[in-house]
Amino acid sequence: MKKRFGMIWPSLMVLAMVVAIWWGAVALTKSVIFPTPWQVVTGTLELARDGTLWEHMRASLFRVAAGFGIAVIVGIPLGLWMGWVRGAFLTLNPVFQILRPISPIAWIPIAILWFGVGNASPIYLIFISSVFPMIVQTIAGVHTIEKRYLRAAENFGVTRRKLFLQVVIPATLPQIIVGMRIGLGVAWLVVVAAEMIALRSGLGYMIIDSRNAGNRYDLVIAGMIIIGLIGLALDRIMRLLENMKSVRWRYVH
Amino acid sequence: MFTRTKIEIQNVRKGFPGDDGRLDVIDDLSFTVGDGEFVAIVGPSGCGKTTLMNIVAGFLAPDSGAVLVDGRARFKPNAKGVLITQAGSVFPWLTVRENLLFGLDDSRSDREALAREYAELVGLNGFENNYPHELSGGMLKRAEMARALVVKPEILYMDEPFSALDALRSLRMQNELLRILARERHTVMLITHDVEEAIHLADRILVLSPRPARIQAAFDVPFAHPRRVSSPAAQALRVAILKELGVEFTV
Numbered sequence: 422m423k424k425r426f427g428m429i430w431p432s433l434m435v436l437a438m439v440v441a442i443w444w445g446a447v448a449l450t451k452s453v454i455f456p457t458p459w460q461v462v463t464g465t466l467e468l469a470r471d472g473t474l475w476e477h478m479r480a481s482l483f484r485v486a487a488g489f490g491i492a493v494i495v496g497i498p499l500g501l502w503m504g505w506v507r508g509a510f511l512t513l514n515p516v517f518q519i520l521r522p523i524s525p526i527a528w529i530p531i532a533i534l535w536f537g538v539g540n541a542s543p544i545y546l547i548f549i550s551s552v553f554p555m556i557v558q559t560i561a562g563v564h565t566i567e568k569r570y571l572r573a574a575e576n577f578g579v580t581r582r583k584l585f586l587q588v589v590i591p592a593t594l595p596q597i598i599v600g601m602r603i604g605l606g607v608a609w610l611v612v613v614a615a616e617m618i619a620l621r622s623g624l625g626y627m628i629i630d631s632r633n634a635g636n637r638y639d640l641v642i643a644g645m646i647i648i649g650l651i652g653l654a655l656d657r658i659m660r661l662l663e664n665m666k667s668v669r670w671r672y673v674h
Numbered sequence: 675m676f677t678r679t680k681i682e683i684q685n686v687r688k689g690f691p692g693d694d695g696r697l698d699v700i701d702d703l704s705f706t707v708g709d710g711e712f713v714a715i716v717g718p719s720g721c722g723k724t725t726l727m728n729i730v731a732g733f734l735a736p737d738s739g740a741v742l743v744d745g746r747a748r749f750k751p752n753a754k755g756v757l758i759t760q761a762g763s764v765f766p767w768l769t770v771r772e773n774l775l776f777g778l779d780d781s782r783s784d785r786e787a788l789a790r791e792y793a794e795l796v797g798l799n800g801f802e803n804n805y806p807h808e809l810s811g812g813m814l815k816r817a818e819m820a821r822a823l824v825v826k827p828e829i830l831y832m833d834e835p836f837s838a839l840d841a842l843r844s845l846r847m848q849n850e851l852l853r854i855l856a857r858e859r860h861t862v863m864l865i866t867h868d869v870e871e872a873i874h875l876a877d878r879i880l881v882l883s884p885r886p887a888r889i890q891a892a893f894d895v896p897f898a899h900p901r902r903v904s905s906p907a908a909q910a911l912r913v914a915i916l917k918e919l920g921v922e923f924t925v
Binding site: 569570572573574575576577578579583587588591592594666667668669670673 | 731733750751752753756757759761762763765766767768772776777780805806807825
């Protein structure tokens with residue numbers, strides 16, 4: 422624990438240096454548009470005080486929770502099924518391999534066409550972009566279950582239900598968690614992009630709106646930093662799953 | 675001594691597609707294992723011992739020939755005979771207790787008691803709630819033995835079970851195995867490259883030829899347990915078996 426705390430200092434130093442260079446550059450160039458770090462701080466406090474910051478954060482987080490939640494519910498069972506049943510894999514995998522490289526941004530016009538400009542559009546975009554990494558990782562997890570474990574299960578002649586609940590799913594769980602981490606990361610990227618184009622709330626909208634309504638670049642940068650911090654926090658929360666006792670085996674040795 | 679035949683291997687052949695045509699691994703192999711008998715199979719490495727074990731345990735189908743258990747042809751593995759391998763297959767995502775419960779039917783009311791009993795039998799009491807990665811190699815092997823024994827199999831198929839352990843731990847596990855076998859009389863088929871281990875444990879030792887595997891020689895081990903592998907008679911047997919394996923001792 423002490424060692425980990427000691428490791429924080431170098432990255433704090435780098436952060437401090439970035440802020441210093443930024444501040445120095447703004448001061449040197451005497452820019453009237455680009456804000457100093459302090460202006461960003463005061464801008465953020467202003468937004469926090471009048472409540473708009475919390476509203477935008479809540480809007481973005483709600484969309485991510487909904488889209489990612491649906492992707493988990495759909496993607497993990499689908500990945501398990503495709504991983505286990507060879508016919509399902511051979512049938513569906515080519516379709517998914519074509520859909521997967523399409524940028525979520527390219528889906529925006531169709532999302533608006535199908536779901537309008539409400540919450541459903543970004544939720545759909547988040548779903549479509551985070552479901553594929555989860556499917557792919559889950560399939561890979563099932564495919565890489567070591568044969569000796571499947572043989573042991575076969576040897577004891579357990580029911581299909583037990584085979585799935587006590588062998589296939591727990592053996593795949595570490596890969597599922599990797600898929601969820603990737604999926605949530607993509608979801609957070611996408612919600613901001615979607616809000617910049619189609620919506621009137623959320624952190625993405627806040628950034629675009631701040632620029633359009635009077636070149637408030639302090640708020641633009643405040644929005645960017647908040648997005649980064651929330652993204653970091655979300656990843657940290659996902660990483661907590663890796664500490665579950667039943668998946669620790671994957672990370673020791 | 676062993677009046678009833680438990681396992682009968684009849685004219686088993688097995689080959690795999692190789693670089694230049696077919697590679698025959700097992701060629702017309704036949705032998706029987708009596709009920710309650712401990713048969714060890716030794717052979718040069720790469721002679722097809724593991725292939726043979728996979729066929730006998732039901733994980734691999736022979737090209738021709740048959741494996742009969744209790745007089746009936748076997749096609750698929752089942753809990754009547756449990757395979758224990760060198761690499762081991764204790765589920766790392768389940769605790770020791772959950773591993774022991776795995777092979778027991780969920781509807782059994784005595785499953786928790788059985789799991790406790792067998793954890794104790796192999797000396798794992800106190801570790802039931804540990805995960806396998808928290809155990810040493812020797813303890814992991816004990817967990818694997820307990821998981822196999824708890825389902826009360828009639829046969830133990832052991833493929834180099836203790837080869838991954840160091841010499842001392844291997845010897846300890848051999849003694850544990852003998853202690854357990856004295857309590858519950860299983861039929862055992864052991865594959866090993868360790869001639870001393872075979873002499874220490876088995877009632878009969880079969881020596882396989884280099885590939886394609888055939889039975890080259892068979893030895894009875896007439897010594898009563900506990901055995902001293904260092905006794906002159908045991909050493910003479912060891913030299914005779916090693917000679918079959920192509921290792922000559924020049925005096």
